[in-house]
Amino acid sequence: MRSGQPAIVKDRLKSSGELILENEPKAVQQAFRHGYVNGMTPETRASLNEILDRIKGENKDPAERVTAMQTKLNEIEQDPRNRDLARYLRSEMMHLMNTYSIKPREFKLDEINVR
Numbered sequence: 001m002r003s004g005q006p007a008i009v010k011d012r013l014k015s016s017g018e019l020i021l022e023n024e025p026k027a028v029q030q031a032f033r034h035g036y037v038n039g040m041t042p043e044t045r046a047s048l049n050e051i052l053d054r055i056k057g058e059n060k061d062p063a064e065r066v067t068a069m070q071t072k073l074n075e076i077e078q079d080p081r082n083r084d085l086a087r088y089l090r091s092e093m094m095h096l097m098n099t100y101s102i103k104p105r106e107f108k109l110d111e112i113n114v115r
Contacts, residue, residue: 006032035095037088044085052092062100069093070106 007023008031022028034052037045051072059065073089076082097104 008032035092037091040084040088044088047085048088048092051089062096063102066093066096066102067105069096 005023006028007021008028009019010022011020012018013020031045034049037048040048055065055068055072059068069089070093073086073093076089077086096102
């Protein structure tokens with residue numbers, strides 16, 4: 001939205017490509033309760049929200065949430081169809097780690113980069 005207010009896309013007019021936006025605060029807050037992420041399909045967003053809701057409900061400590069996210073990330077990365085979901089979950093985990101100064105427990109490096 002040109003006013004700089006957060007909004008969600010409700011619909012797209014096929015004839016002109018114009019977007020119909022919803023900028024009611026409650027609707028926007030519900031849609032983006034885990035950050036303002038763009039470029040996700042509704043199915044991927046629903047899966048991400050479900051994962052993050054469950055992890056946040058089970059763990060109040062940020063370090064425990066990061067551990068739970070890493071476990072879930074290892075699980076969903078097994079299926080290549082979950083590439084986008086894994087990318088967004090990893091980003092959310094990194095944001096949490098940066099916010100609370102949590103250091104990673106695992107480092108992934110290619111063998112060629114290890115000396």
